[in-house]
Each structure stands twice: as C-alpha cells, then as structure tokens.
Amino acid sequence: MHDYDNRDDSGWLLYHSVGRFPGQQTAVATALAQFTDIWCQMSDARWEPLIEARQATLDAWGALVGAPAGSVFAAENVTQAFAQCVGALPDKALRGRRILVAEDCFPSLHFLLTGLSELRGFVLDTVPLRPGAAYVEDEDFIARWQDDVALALITYVSSTASKRADLSALVSCGRSHGSLIALDVTQAVGVLPLDVNAPAVDIMLATSLKWLCGVPGAGMAYVRPDLAQVLEPSVRGWFSQPDPFNWALDRFTFALDARRFDTGTPSYLPFIASRPGLEWVAAQTVASLREHNLALSHQLLEIADAHGLQVLSPRNDEQRGGSIMVSIPPAVDAANLQRQLLAHGLITDTRGTCMRWSPGPVTRAVAIERLDAALASLLPR
Helix, strand or coil: CCCCCCCCCCCECECCCCCCCCCHHHHHHHHHHHHHHHHCCCCCCCHHHHHHHHHHHHHHHHHHCCCCCCCEEEECCHHHHHHHHHHHCCHHHHCCCEEEEECCCCHHHHHHHHHHHHHHCCEEEEECCCCCCCCCCHHHHHHCCCCCEEEEEEECECCCCCEECCHHHHHHHHHHCCCEEEEECCCCECCECCCCECCECCEEEEECCHHHCCCCCCEEEEECHHHHCCCCCCCCCHHHCCCCCCCCCCCCCCCCCHHHHCCCCCCCHHHHHHHHHHHHHHHHCHHHHHHHHHHHHHHHHHHHHHCCCEECCCCCHHHECCCEEEECCCCCCHHHHHHHHHCCCCECEEECCEEEEECCCCCCHHHHHHHHHHHHHHCCC
16 A cells, blocks of 8 residues: 555546646635625625626636637536527427437436437437447437438537537538537536537536636536527526526516526625636646647556456547556456555546546646556556
C-alpha cells in the first residue's frame, strides 16, 4: 500500500466524470462565499444579482460553443434539458415517426426517450452495436436514417469508448432527410473545439461537469433561435415569461428566447459554483488543453499496448475524444484494480470490465509513468 499526498492530483484520470483545474477549491469556495453574502444580506435585492450570475455561466458556456446570445437555457442536467426540448415539439412532428439514437448513447437519455415514446407516439429506433464492438459505427447510424426520422440524437463522444462521431457526415445525412438534429457534447466540450453552426445543429446538450470542471446540477442546452421561437415547452412556470415577476394569471406568454425553457424558481448555486471552471477553461483555450490531453493520451496508448490491454477507443486522434478506454482481462477484478490504483495516487473508474483513463489539465506525465509501474506489479504476467 502506498500513501500518496491527497493534495497531489497529478494522477487525476477522471475527466470523463469529474474535472479539476489548478486552484479549483479556492475558486469554488470564493464563488460560494459571494453567493452567501448576496443571499444573507439585509436587503430585498437578492434575485437580480443571482439571475445575472446564473446567466453569466450560461453565456460562458455559449461562448465555448459559438451560441448566440439568448439561445442557451439552464437545466439541472442533460436529461432534464433534453426532456424540455422533446416535450416542446408538437405532436404532429413526432407521432408515427422515429427518433434515432445509438446504443452507445448516454443511458439516461435512452431511458428518457423510452418513457416518452409511448406517451408521444413515436418509435424509438436504437442503432445497435456490432457484435463485440465498443461503439456504434457512423455508417450504421447513417444506414438507418430515412425520411421518417423526426429527430436524431447524436452522441459526439461516447462515454464508454470515447469514440468521436463524424459530425459532417452525420449532419449532412440528417439534413438530406429533413430531420431535427440534437447533439450531446457532454464528453467533448472543454477538450474539443465546438460550434453550434459548424456543422449547424438544432439542439446541443451538455453539463458543466467533466472537462468543464464544474459541479453537479448545472446542465445547459442550446436551441436554434428560430426553432426555439416556435416551440412551446410542456413544462412551464413563472420564469418561462419575458418578465418572471408578472403574476397575472391571464397574461402568460413565453419569452422570445431560450428562457422560455425555464420553469419555476431556478437553481443558482450549481451555476455559480461551476462558473470558475468554465472561465478557467476559456482562459486556457480548448486548443491548448487538447494538445496536453493528446500528449498524455499517446502515453496511455503505449502503456495499454505494453501491458497487453485491449484498447476500446479509436487510435486515430481525429476519431477519439479525450479519453482512453481499455478492457480489463476477465481474470482481473476491474473494480479491485481501480481501488489498487487509487492507492498509487491514480484516480480512474470502471464500467464493468471497461476502465476509463481521461487525462486533463492537472494530470502529469510523471503520474502516467506511475500508472505504468503500478500495472506492471498489479496485472498477472
């Protein structure tokens, strides 16, 4: 058993789940202290600064993905954000048609669509993995795309293989069939360049966790502005209005921008606590963060090969997100190996026999070398 300084985060390989950045604890504590000062002041001027702080976080996320002002709304998580979008689509757009999704999508979104399919009258069409495959091939997704697809949910980077979708090919196919296109960029934003207009999508979904180094409870979604103006969310509340402080029961109208997807009193704390991470990422530039990520990812690929571990992620950098996923041999208890690596100051996780390594800003090459040495002693020869 090794006793590593728990302040040393050089072995943090968990960016696919939770991100870190230098000075994070102090920055988040400062943001939360500012919230406390606002909330506990002897004044009625609470709501305006909190509304502005939450909006600043949404604007920071929008800037990262090239979203115009007023096109991003907040939710507790990606599932809730997508539910608001699907719930706002008219019945005639969905009933009797298909929603297309890949088997390696984030499971929570599949659970949502399964529940909505009978209620809204659409067919949920799940493109399967090929036998023994770690991710759905783009060509298989395209082969299932026909004119009866009302909406396609594309996972830009998968969470179990870090497979990066060919957006140009997929979006081009979708436009040829007249489908709406939703893009889940949760595993991509903050480590890969993104633009809602390159190629143009209708909906983009993410959270402030992972590569954005935020906290739980802050989900974000972009809706194409002209589309947002004709959608009427099925769940609405006082914050869906142009003026949330209008309480006249007979004068409800939706806000003209993405705020129409808001509902009741918003949650502020997760957005305030996530803002330091978003601003830190923006200050570094995604290009520089990706360069660091790739250098360490190449190291990890070499280590996987040296120890005979099957690599589940694409080896081509252009086809991969920020993570390297490997398959742990059946003779090895993957969860126990995860715990053993933790004792070496290496923080990773597993999903079944899949172990996920995601190097980010605080991860250092010396820790990757430590992983190599640890695997040499822990894996059977």
